[in-house]
Amino acid sequence: MFDAMLHDEEGRLSALQRLDALDTPPEEPFEKIVNLLRTVLSVPMATVTLVERDRQWFKAQRGMPTQETPRSISFCTHTIQEREALVVTDARLDPRFAQSPLVTGAPYIRSYAGIPLRTPDGYNIGALCAIDTKSRTFSAADIAILTNLASIIMDELELRLIAGRDHLTGALTRRGFVEEAEKELARYARKKPPGALALLDIDHFKAINDNHGHPAGDQVLRQLAEVCGAEMRPTDSFGRIGGEEFALLLPDVDAPGALAVAERFRSMIEAHPFDIGGGQTLKVTASFGVAPIEPCVTSVDAWLAAADACLYRAKRDGRNRTRLAVCDGGAGGT
Amino acid sequence: MPAEGFDPLYQSSDEADLPRELLGSVQRHRQHLTALVGSLRAAGLPEELIDASVRQLVDSYGVELSAALRALRKDLAHV
Numbered sequence: 001m002f003d004a005m006l007h008d009e010e011g012r013l014s015a016l017q018r019l020d021a022l023d024t025p026p027e028e029p030f031e032k033i034v035n036l037l038r039t040v041l042s043v044p045m046a047t048v049t050l051v052e053r054d055r056q057w058f059k060a061q062r063g064m065p066t067q068e069t070p071r072s073i074s075f076c077t078h079t080i081q082e083r084e085a086l087v088v089t090d091a092r093l094d095p096r097f098a099q100s101p102l103v104t105g106a107p108y109i110r111s112y113a114g115i116p117l118r119t120p121d122g123y124n125i126g127a128l129c130a131i132d133t134k135s136r137t138f139s140a141a142d143i144a145i146l147t148n149l150a151s152i153i154m155d156e157l158e159l160r161l162i163a164g165r166d167h168l169t170g171a172l173t174r175r176g177f178v179e180e181a182e183k184e185l186a187r188y189a190r191k192k193p194p195g196a197l198a199l200l201d202i203d204h205f206k207a208i209n210d211n212h213g214h215p216a217g218d219q220v221l222r223q224l225a226e227v228c229g230a231e232m233r234p235t236d237s238f239g240r241i242g243g244e245e246f247a248l249l250l251p252d253v254d255a256p257g258a259l260a261v262a263e264r265f266r267s268m269i270e271a272h273p274f275d276i277g278g279g280q281t282l283k284v285t286a287s288f289g290v291a292p293i294e295p296c297v298t299s300v301d302a303w304l305a306a307a308d309a310c311l312y313r314a315k316r317d318g319r320n321r322t323r324l325a326v327c328d329g330g331a332g333g334t
Numbered sequence: 335m336p337a338e339g340f341d342p343l344y345q346s347s348d349e350a351d352l353p354r355e356l357l358g359s360v361q362r363h364r365q366h367l368t369a370l371v372g373s374l375r376a377a378g379l380p381e382e383l384i385d386a387s388v389r390q391l392v393d394s395y396g397v398e399l400s401a402a403l404r405a406l407r408k409d410l411a412h413v
Contacts, residue, residue: 029394036387040379144373151366152391156398159359163402170401 005122006081013053015123019157020166020173022050022057025218029156030060033149037130038062041142045107045131048117048153049076056126063131065106073100075131079114080124085143088112090135107131113138115150120158128153166240168218169225177239177247181300184251188293195293196258198248199307200228200265203285203319205244216276217244220284227272228265247304255292255324262288262322270320285320287311292325356402363395 005011016022030048037046045063049056056074058067071077078096079086091097091109102109111132116124128150130138138146164176172180184195202208202224209217221244228238228248237249248265250258266288273281289311297303310323317323352360367388374384 029391029398032390032394036390040374040377040383040387139377141373141377145370145377148366148370148373152363152370152395155359155363155366155395159356159395159398159402162355162359163398163405165401165405172405176405 003083006083006124008123009053012080012123012125015119015121016050016052016125018175019119019125019161020175021059021157021160022052024059025168025214026060030153033128033153034060034062037128037146037149040145041113041130041138043130043132045109045129045133047129047131048126049074049114049129050117050126051076051080051124059126063107069102073102075100075102075109075112076114076127076129079127079129080116082116082124083118085138085146086112086114086127087138087143089137108133110134111136111138113142113146115143115146117150117154117157119154169221169240170229171225171246172237172239174239174241177237177241177249178300180237180239180249181247181303184249184293185297185300185303187251188297193252194254194257196250196253196255196261196290197293197303197307198250198258198262198265198288198290199241199304199311200246200248200262200269200286200288201311201315202244203287203315208282208284212276212280212282216280216282219276220274220282223272223274224269224284224286227268231265231268241304247307255290255326258290258292259322259324262290266320266322287314287319288322289314290322290324294326353403356399360399367391 034046034048038044047061047064048059050059051071051074055068055071056076058064075086075088075097088094088097089111091100091103091112097103109131111134112129114127114129117126117128118124128146130142130146164173164179166173181197187193188195202220205217208220225238228246232238235251239247241247250261253261266286269284269286274284275281289307289309291297291303291306291310293303297306306325310325313323314321371384371388374387
């Protein structure tokens with residue numbers, strides 16, 4: 001029977017994006033699952049694989065020599081075309097895989113069992129895979145274990161989606177934040193209360209990652225979220241909009257008030273000693289762009305764009321400063 | 335025990351306090367864990383390994399669930 005969902009690649013990619021699960025640091029729930037899978041199925045390799053348009057990326061993996069590969073050479077691109085398990089007992093004898101660099105070279109895959117990771121709306125966004133370097137069969141019990149674990153992976157991913165929460169920092173995800181901003185816009189349309197949206201971007205974050213490693217960068221992101229979270233009012237919302245970019249929604253605060261709030265956050269970040277482990281602390285600064293809600297703001301995208309333009313000014317003017325948007329396109333700030 | 339004392343493996347009166355958004359997730363997760371225990375037993379794995387494995391998965395989900403509860407409560411506070 002024709003399954004339209006399996007052929008809706010754009011819908012599948014949108015479903016994957018909505019999960020906000022790509023290119024994250026290692027995450028404990030999925031690390032536990034690949035460890036467990038490797039133990040109970042006695043395989044040297046196990047992966048939680050997400051399949052993007054042109055690559056497969058391992059959200060968790062054991063035994064693979066790399067974190068991602070081109071999709072064109074992957075086994076999982078075939079797994080996500082099916083509703084059931086894909087089992088390959090000897091990849092050298094399967095014309096789909098015999099010439100794959102993953103078979104002819106490291107990690108020398110010989111056998112594979114993959115179960116699609118299926119969203120509630122029916123899209124296969126990746127696969128849970130057990131992989132061996134020797135030819136083998138996978139029993140019905142093995143496939144049942146894989147299937148159950150794949151369901152548990154989706155439980156975790158869906159739970160995060162429900163909560164709209166960024167796993168690393170505890171901040172709202174971009175989606176979660178946009179939903180909050182949409183509510184605020186709707187409230188503004190009804191009652192015209194003041195409000196503002198601030199974008200903040202960590203200055204020279206790439207250098208932190210490059211000089212101290214990504215775990216240190218993750219620590220900075222976590223601690224920055226803690227610093228901001230401790231200072232927020234209960235009615236404020238804080239979201240992670242991009243890699244090192246966060247957004248703050250400030251209901252019932254006018255433009256001068258929002259500028260003062262952003263300045264307070266900026267000063268607190270500047271004053272905070274960021275502990276990156278090993279007895280080391282870092283000085284970190286951030287730049288802010290603040291956009292008050294105005295009649296000219298007709299969508300969250302426009303609101304974010306106004307704040308982003310000011311953030312750009314703050315960066316251009318030397319970083320570690322705040323710039324405020326006004327509806328006529330001018331900008332003030334400190 | 336997962337944070338906030340909620341154990342998603344066992345049905346209890348705690349569920350009455352769950353937001354509707356999370357109840358379906360908890361119920362599905364319990365079904366999947368129950369099925370996993372069955373398939374691990376069918377594969378002949380020792381009970382100790384099964385217990386330890388499932389406990390890890392329960393704990394992971396419990397942490398996520400607690401965080402989700404906090405996030406949803408914050409959302410409710412905004413309404």
